[in-house]
Amino acid sequence: MDASAERKVVLVTRHTRLEELVARFHTLAQARFYVEHLGADFSDYEREHAAYAEAKRQVLVTLQAHGRYQVIDRGFLPNFLFGRDDIVMALGQDGLVANTMKYLDGQPLVGVNPEPSRYDGILLPYEPQAVPKVLPDVLRDRFVAREVTMAKATLTDGQTLYAVNDLFIGPRTHTSVRYEIQLGDRREVQSSSGLIVSTGLGSTAWMKSIVTGAMQIAVTLHQKIRQEPYQPVPWDADTLTFAVREPFPSKSSAASIVFGHVRPGQPLRLASLMPENGVIFSDGIEADYIEFNSGTLATIGVAERKGILVA
Numbered sequence: 001m002d003a004s005a006e007r008k009v010v011l012v013t014r015h016t017r018l019e020e021l022v023a024r025f026h027t028l029a030q031a032r033f034y035v036e037h038l039g040a041d042f043s044d045y046e047r048e049h050a051a052y053a054e055a056k057r058q059v060l061v062t063l064q065a066h067g068r069y070q071v072i073d074r075g076f077l078p079n080f081l082f083g084r085d086d087i088v089m090a091l092g093q094d095g096l097v098a099n100t101m102k103y104l105d106g107q108p109l110v111g112v113n114p115e116p117s118r119y120d121g122i123l124l125p126y127e128p129q130a131v132p133k134v135l136p137d138v139l140r141d142r143f144v145a146r147e148v149t150m151a152k153a154t155l156t157d158g159q160t161l162y163a164v165n166d167l168f169i170g171p172r173t174h175t176s177v178r179y180e181i182q183l184g185d186r187r188e189v190q191s192s193s194g195l196i197v198s199t200g201l202g203s204t205a206w207m208k209s210i211v212t213g214a215m216q217i218a219v220t221l222h223q224k225i226r227q228e229p230y231q232p233v234p235w236d237a238d239t240l241t242f243a244v245r246e247p248f249p250s251k252s253s254a255a256s257i258v259f260g261h262v263r264p265g266q267p268l269r270l271a272s273l274m275p276e277n278g279v280i281f282s283d284g285i286e287a288d289y290i291e292f293n294s295g296t297l298a299t300i301g302v303a304e305r306k307g308i309l310v311a
Helices: 017-025 028-037 042-066 074-079 094-101 128-139 206-220
Strands: 009-013 069-073 087-091 108-112 145-155 160-163 166-171 177-183 186-192 195-198 240-244 259-262 268-272 278-282 289-291 297-310
Touching (some): 009 042, 017 042, 028 042, 069 074, 074 094, 094 108, 108 128, 145 166, 195 206, 240 297, 259 297
Parallel strands (some): 009 069, 009 087, 087 108
Antiparallel strands (some): 145 160, 145 297, 166 195, 177 268, 195 240, 268 297, 278 289
């Protein structure tokens, strides 16, 4: 028997905006009333839902023909156990691919774009109609892959959290908090609204907006800076980039370690001075966090594993 036929395919899906509205308001009619009462176009929600349902139907036809498959919602990812030989597909936006990848350990991930006219799909190279062609090659490990470096936060109590795009370390709400930061031999106490630690993939997103904003502020203040285009870090580079948000210098806090790079052998270390509401979360998923309160030490570094995105 062909060994590839025994491999399981795990399809990760998400709720559409329409499904989330119906879950909130209990009926389609109530959801429609809410959206239209605000002056929005409810038909756009319906079109998006229909397109996603059709894309899911097309993918399932292929998976049913394969035989061994399982469908899970993104909400179950933190507690789902992937098999070593599983093939994983993510049907949704780029964020779903990133959110799925951080729970994998070497399993190939296929990003499927349910609606190319709506989503740019940087991490979604395939459309539903291409799945019947690409799946047999992936099952036999005959595919080209892009490696994606991940970040990892490790606490002294053993808790860990991975990130494909970025880690946020700071307050649960938008307030100023205190912590001690150390990079190499440099160490200082800071007060800020938190830090962003970005991977190469994430350097095209949140980190780009932070750097762009800082450069424009400097220009407005007539500071001499090199006017060079922002250059993101390659996806597979063993380098992370960190930036401190809104650092506040005072008699008890400094602001000199506000931007830099984390490389293997030189992690970023943080000691929380927050009595409560300190968190670390990844890839914009605030609900999936680990606490970072007073007495907690966090080591931020390049993860020991990389994501494998089928190209």
